[in-house]
Amino acid sequence: MNDNTTAQGSGTDDGGRDERHKARMVRKKEVVDAKIAAAQDERGVIVITTGNGKGKSSSGFGMVVRALGHGMRTGVVQFIKGAQPTGEEMFLRRFPDVCDFHVMGEGYTWETQDRARDVAKAEAAWEVARGMLRDPSIGLVLFDELNIALKLHYLDVERVVEDLRARPPMQHVVITGRGAPPALVEAADTVTDMVPIKHAFQQGIKAQRGVEM
């Protein structure tokens, strides 16, 4: 902490570093403000988190919490995970009035090794998801690991995109999982590719309660 600010006004003796910083920040603010002014279309967005890095599902659950903080009702459908209840599930199930939580998968497909059953589970999960996509009282829905169900052709992407397009105009949709198909990326507003730089797993650290990564 710096108490020198009481002496001699602003007292910059660092060769104008503060002034250069200020000028740069003024320019940055102008650019950001202009972009905000230009963006005027208010409607629900489709957000996709994909890629091989960690943080895809976490990011989706963070968006659910953000929406809950704004007083919205939310819905969650987990398409693949679910043999063990996750921390997110255990926490969010405490708020059934504002978070409608469904776990439809039965472990990863390499645990079940039964394609017909996986397809049936995905179809049933999409029926629940479609119900949410017809309910304008739900402000944000999270379809966790839907990308994997699409990548493995458990569900038809054209049908999924059609149902997404028919949703209430102000409803936000968050879709997670590796391998988001091009038709879904095309339909989305915001897409982030999560790229792994380093993974605890590679360094001999056990998956642990509380982080599961």
Add this chain to the structure above:
Amino acid sequence: MNDNTTAQGSGTDDGGRDERHKARMVRKKEVVDAKIAAAQDERGVIVITTGNGKGKSSSGFGMVVRALGHGMRTGVVQFIKGAQPTGEEMFLRRFPDVCDFHVMGEGYTWETQDRARDVAKAEAAWEVARGMLRDPSIGLVLFDELNIALKLHYLDVERVVEDLRARPPMQHVVITGRGAPPALVEAADTVTDMVPIKHAFQQGIKAQRGVEM
């Protein structure tokens, strides 16, 4: 949904697609199981989400929720954001016994345009963060936008890494923000680079209550 499974046993008339799928999944399970068996080191991890894409902070808040679901106590320090309370803040402040939430920044630096004040704020925020890093009753801490404070040299990265290394051995740390410095990446266990593929902002959509993206 497919009801053919009742006729003639497994009844694969798709040229062995199910069988090939099963063989692939068996191999995948072997690889995953071997990795899990090899990873035996149980300790707290440092997770970093960085890059220009969306989802860094959301991912951190998702991990807070996951930890809460596992009955852990958590701590949050927001280093830069905070002029407007976010949805995450509004939601998590409802649980003060299990989530110690601090917003230390005062808007983005291009809003404040005062480097000396930003540095003082960052120092004060790090003091709060250090308190959490000395408290073994906190299972997971989130230092949101700490990377930006480091990138702008508001804080010294060597000192930050030293304090992180001295934390309780089972405590998890999640650090978010663009431009994670190399020394911090080196100290981390899991690092994800969030790469923007598409952004609603570019498409003229206003930042909105409930998604803020």
